[in-house]
Amino acid sequence: MRHKTFLWFFLPTGLAMLLFIALPIVSVVTQSIFAPHQAVLIEVENCTPLVGCTTETTIDQEATAQLRAEKPLGRFVGLGIYFDRGHLAVTEMKELWTTTDSIGAFLSEMGNLPFYRAMAFTLTFVAVVTPLTIVLGLIIALAINSLHRHLKGLMIFFSLLPMIVTPLIGSLILFWMVDSRGVIGSALVALAGDPDFSLKASTGLMWVALMVYGVWHAAPFAFVVFYAGLQTLPGDQLEAAQIDGATRWQQVKYVVVPHLMPLVTFVALIQLMDNFKVFEPIVGFNAAAHAQSLSSFIYNDLGGETRQLSSASATSVITIIGVAILLSPVLVRTWRDFKGAR
Amino acid sequence: MFFRKVAIASALAITAAAGSAFADCEINARVSIVGNEFAAIQAVGAAAQECTGASVESNLTSEHQTINVAGLSGNPSEYTTAIIANSSIVALMNEDVIRPLNDLVEKHGDGLQASQLIKIGDNIMAVAFMANAQHLMFRKDILEQAGVEVPTTYEEMLEVANAIREQGIMQNPVGGAYKAGWNLAQEFNNMFLGYGGSHFNAGSAEPNINTEAGVNALNMMKALSEYMNPDFLTHDSNATNAEYRAGNVAIMNMWGSRASQQTTTEGVLEEVVAGHAIAAPLTVGGGSTPASTLWWDGWTVGKNISDAEAEATFIAMKHGIRPEMLNEETSPLAVWLIEGYEPTDDAQGVFASAQMGTTPYPMLPYMGLMHSALGNELADFMQGKESAEQALADAEAAYRAAAVEKGFLE
Numbered sequence: 001m002r003h004k005t006f007l008w009f010f011l012p013t014g015l016a017m018l019l020f021i022a023l024p025i026v027s028v029v030t031q032s033i034f035a036p037h038q039a040v041l042i043e044v045e046n047c048t049p050l051v052g053c054t055t056e057t058t059i060d061q062e063a064t065a066q067l068r069a070e071k072p073l074g075r076f077v078g079l080g081i082y083f084d085r086g087h088l089a090v091t092e093m094k095e096l097w098t099t100t101d102s103i104g105a106f107l108s109e110m111g112n113l114p115f116y117r118a119m120a121f122t123l124t125f126v127a128v129v130t131p132l133t134i135v136l137g138l139i140i141a142l143a144i145n146s147l148h149r150h151l152k153g154l155m156i157f158f159s160l161l162p163m164i165v166t167p168l169i170g171s172l173i174l175f176w177m178v179d180s181r182g183v184i185g186s187a188l189v190a191l192a193g194d195p196d197f198s199l200k201a202s203t204g205l206m207w208v209a210l211m212v213y214g215v216w217h218a219a220p221f222a223f224v225v226f227y228a229g230l231q232t233l234p235g236d237q238l239e240a241a242q243i244d245g246a247t248r249w250q251q252v253k254y255v256v257v258p259h260l261m262p263l264v265t266f267v268a269l270i271q272l273m274d275n276f277k278v279f280e281p282i283v284g285f286n287a288a289a290h291a292q293s294l295s296s297f298i299y300n301d302l303g304g305e306t307r308q309l310s311s312a313s314a315t316s317v318i319t320i321i322g323v324a325i326l327l328s329p330v331l332v333r334t335w336r337d338f339k340g341a342r
Numbered sequence: 343m344f345f346r347k348v349a350i351a352s353a354l355a356i357t358a359a360a361g362s363a364f365a366d367c368e369i370n371a372r373v374s375i376v377g378n379e380f381a382a383i384q385a386v387g388a389a390a391q392e393c394t395g396a397s398v399e400s401n402l403t404s405e406h407q408t409i410n411v412a413g414l415s416g417n418p419s420e421y422t423t424a425i426i427a428n429s430s431i432v433a434l435m436n437e438d439v440i441r442p443l444n445d446l447v448e449k450h451g452d453g454l455q456a457s458q459l460i461k462i463g464d465n466i467m468a469v470a471f472m473a474n475a476q477h478l479m480f481r482k483d484i485l486e487q488a489g490v491e492v493p494t495t496y497e498e499m500l501e502v503a504n505a506i507r508e509q510g511i512m513q514n515p516v517g518g519a520y521k522a523g524w525n526l527a528q529e530f531n532n533m534f535l536g537y538g539g540s541h542f543n544a545g546s547a548e549p550n551i552n553t554e555a556g557v558n559a560l561n562m563m564k565a566l567s568e569y570m571n572p573d574f575l576t577h578d579s580n581a582t583n584a585e586y587r588a589g590n591v592a593i594m595n596m597w598g599s600r601a602s603q604q605t606t607t608e609g610v611l612e613e614v615v616a617g618h619a620i621a622a623p624l625t626v627g628g629g630s631t632p633a634s635t636l637w638w639d640g641w642t643v644g645k646n647i648s649d650a651e652a653e654a655t656f657i658a659m660k661h662g663i664r665p666e667m668l669n670e671e672t673s674p675l676a677v678w679l680i681e682g683y684e685p686t687d688d689a690q691g692v693f694a695s696a697q698m699g700t701t702p703y704p705m706l707p708y709m710g711l712m713h714s715a716l717g718n719e720l721a722d723f724m725q726g727k728e729s730a731e732q733a734l735a736d737a738e739a740a741y742r743a744a745a746v747e748k749g750f751l752e
Contacts, residue, residue, distance in 0.1 A: 305710030
């Protein structure tokens with residue numbers, strides 16, 4: 001009976017999840033293991049304005065249409081696309097392993113492969129931005145919580161601004177400021193004393209700018225969550241701590257933070273996911289030369305003149321797997337807490 | 343030859359225009375246009391919308407190429423025509439979503455010039471209406487001040503740039519749309535073709551860029567970038583133009599389609615307006631073919647629509663590019679391939695490109711993949727992180743992976 005009730009209760013959610021989560025994933029996985037058919041190429045005479053006629057290669061549409069009609073899904077390639085140079089680059093990695101003589105050389109050569117280079121940036125971004133966002137969000141929440149109640153509303157509004165601004169616009173504003181003719185850019189030029197100094201031309205500084213943007217944009221989210229949590233602080237515990245002579249720092253450390261811990265887990269989960277999929281600042285900062293992420297690969301695959309659907313699908317699946325791996329420690333912990341609670 | 347054709351055509355057009363100045367356009371099925379967003383295409387779209395009898399909708403956006411394949415797939419498809427260039431028609435042909443126009447040209451094609459018809463084998467796949475090419479734009483006042491001649495080769499451009507910097511007139515006199523991605527790859531294509539390179543082995547999809555021409559092209563780009571704003575890898579053609587209009591750049595390779603608006607937009611410095619000049623594209627490495635590519639823009643008709651819609655689309659789009667649509671306002675917007683067009687001063691750069699035998703942008707099924715691969719892999723070299731050979735090998739490898747996926751290579 002209890003199970004039956006649960007089933008009916010869960011059915012609408014379950015159906016929605018099947019429709020909007022499971023099916024798209026199945027579709028993406030299918031697309032990633034099939035590629036377009038071998039193109040049937042023919043030579044024809046092309047005639048164009050100003051140039052006249054030349055012999056060019058083109059696709060034999062009739063033959064291709066026939067191939068497509070026979071096998072509409074395309075050519076089965078299995079994990080071929082996952083292992084090609086644009087993704088895990090298995091052959092290239094094996095070759096590098098045998099040809100390089102030190103780990104350092106191996107790692108630096110590996111940076112030449114797009115997937116690993118993107119992972120280097122993405123993981124650094126995740127590792128730096130996530131904790132900084134949490135710490136900054138907590139500091140803002142504590143600061144605003146201790147303000148006089150007349151000031152709180154105004155300060156909350158201003159603290160939320162970075163999140164209200166559309167990500168792309170936010171990153172563009174920062175991008176223009178760091179331009180060599182922008183406010184921050186010119187200031188840096190003056191500080192460095194080098195007229196050719198450019199933040200945008202330096203990979204390291206570009207990474208810093210992207211991460212600063214990441215923290216700036218996400219901190220309000222952490223702040224809102226923590227601020228809500230602070231409203232439920234156990235007053236008697238805090239009072240007891242004060243009577244025991246705890247300093248403000250000690251109160252935060254031993255009462256406030258443990259109280260907010262479930263929220264920290266929540267923010268960490270969301271931020272890990274979001275930061276792993278970093279995308280808008282890379283576009284907004286025109287940072288493609290310095291930093292790439294899996295999301296920007298998908299964007300490139302679909303935005304080029306010839307769309308690479310299979311490649312984009314494979315990258316999507318890798319993104320899902322990557323997020324799952326990143327989240328696994330937090331998920332395992334939550335699961336343990338849940339079992340412990342029972 | 344082209345000039346003569348235009349002259350004869352314009353003489354003819356003047357007589358013709360007197361008779362049918364306000365030719366009606368009556369259609370009986372829907373027309374829906376998707377295309378790029380710039381002044382010349384907007385003029386064509388607006389003229390097509392003069393047609394009556396059925397709806398003519400248009401969606402002109404700079405993101406057109408991300409939606410035109412999807413918008414022409416499906417049956418019936420969302421759009422009945424896509425306005426494309428020689429690079430983007432390839433994607434539509436690869437997916438088989440546009441129809442041959444032979445019968446429609448026969449029925450309604452009077453007034454179109456033979457040179458406007460884009461023929462792939464026996465099939466007419468598009469009707470071109472404008473030409474485009476990148477060529478030189480420069481500040482004659484700055485060049486005079488520096489006491490140098492207008493360059494005709496990239497080697498001379500380096501000397502000019504050096505003279506301007508040495509004399510302290512400008513720190514970074516050279517402009518270039520070198521933004522990592524499509525723009526950077528396009529500048530490589532120009533330079534590579536200028537050095538006599540060809541992207542593929544003849545008749546196959548095998549890449550052929552890691553060659554002497556490729557290395558020379560990259561080294562020349564690197565040499566030029568030394569005279570550019572240090573942010574050059576983030577500058578697309580809009581940003582490069584902004585630098586030029588602000589008087590920070592004295593010489594650059596720029597799109598002909600932008601020539602007419604170069605000094606007429608708001609906020610252009612007076613000395614830039616006075617000193618602005620255009621010239622033919624440059625050659626490089628002692629070659630005679632300019633380091634540039636020749637482009638055309640035209641329209642196609644979708645395959646997945648009814649014959650009535652296809653006919654209506656052809657009539658409306660032909661109305662959009664009829665000789666009478668050229669007037670004082672529209673003529674300077676582009677280098678039109680339309681009968682009766684008389685080249686304005688702004689058009690001389692593109693005409694010079696055509697006369698000098700500039701290579702057309704390769705219209706090959708796999709060129710889009712090559713362009714993307716170059717755009718992703720060349721930035722490392724431009725930043726001095728790797729050698730030219732390594733960057734070209736990387737680009738070839740990236741291209742190969744994509745071409746294998748798309749079935750162009752085994």
